[in-house]
Amino acid sequence: MTRTPASARFAGLVGLVGLAATLLLGACSALAPAADATFDLQAHRGGRALAPENTLAAFDNAMDMGVTTLELDIGLTADGVVVISHDTVLNPDHTRDASGAFLTASGPAIRTLSLAQVQRYDVGRIDPSTNYGRQFAKQVPRDGERIPTLAALFERVRERGATQVRFNIETKLDPGRPEETAPPEIMVRALLAEIDKAGVGPRVTVQSFDWRTLALVGQWAPQLQRAYLTSGRTLQDPRWTGGLRRADFGSTPRLVRAAAGRSERPVIWSPAFNDLTAVQVQEARALGLKVLPWTVNERADMVRLLDWKVDGIITDDPAVLRDVLRERGMPLPAGR
Secondary structure, rough: OOOOOOOHHHHOOOOHOOOHHHHHHHHHHHHOOOOOOOOOEEEEHHHOOOOOOOOOOHHHHHHHHHEEEEEEEEEEOOOOOEOOOOEEEEEOOOOOOOOOOOOOOOOEHHHHHHHHHHOOOOOOOOOOOOOOHHHHOOOOOOOOOOOOOOHHHHHHHHOOOOOOOEEEEOOOOOOOHHOOOOOHHHHHHHHHHHHHHOOHHEEEEEEEEOOHHHHHHHHHHHEEEEEEOHHHHHHOOOOOOOOHHHOOOOOOOHHHHHOOOOOOOEEEEEEHHHHOOHHHHHOOOOOOOOOOOOOOOHHHHHHHHHHHOOOOEEEOOOOOOOOHHHOOOOOOOOOO
């Protein structure tokens, strides 16, 4: 028997989901949430402007400073371990081999390496000669940092007693390069197992540009919060949006609302901040969505977004955002 591909089945739901979204719009508008008293200050990759990205050192620094949420990325090793890495392949901008030398080119895909092999590399310093290094010149090196497991981060937060800290976990998938990562189903099952083992589900958001991930989370773990990441590029390619097309819904907030369907938790839309307008924020809120733009590092941009009443901001530099919130008299997350 020939089976219909999952993407085609998902795309086939467009008509039904679109109708449901239309019927629910009036109700959602009436129930649109007011701005939360607690603003969500998210440290992107642990706050890579200040410490090496996606390392335990960065997450410690963010918790010391005081953030609401640790934002991070995950992949799977060849032996099925969930590790924290933004890149699907070893990145020469911040990866050194056993001799201490920066890689001269992109390394192998993390998916092809065992955990033991992945952790032979040092990711505690950026190469200052690269564009990445120049962009984050004030980052403090932490030599000896390894690509950590997700379980290690959960354990570190538990050991610190940081029970208020949340996790925003991005699945790093690319539908255009499926050979570099585990399939969505395998990655999501591994992620959900780690979340369940650590007992942190109420404090977790799963986010992704690849909305196949989020459809699976909605099906297998509807109690978890989901965040729909968007960029100009991914919105142009329905492979990223689970077969849905923005043109069929009229706007990005409506597209996100349709993709999310019913949800036990408030759904988050996380757009690239330069793509966001005040009108879109209002529309998203009328649809019952929370809005958390990425990645916002300049004070003027933070101020503008705060004026628009976004629900949170994802930033590489949580110290700057804390200063802006303090100046506006907004509550600050406590450090530890």
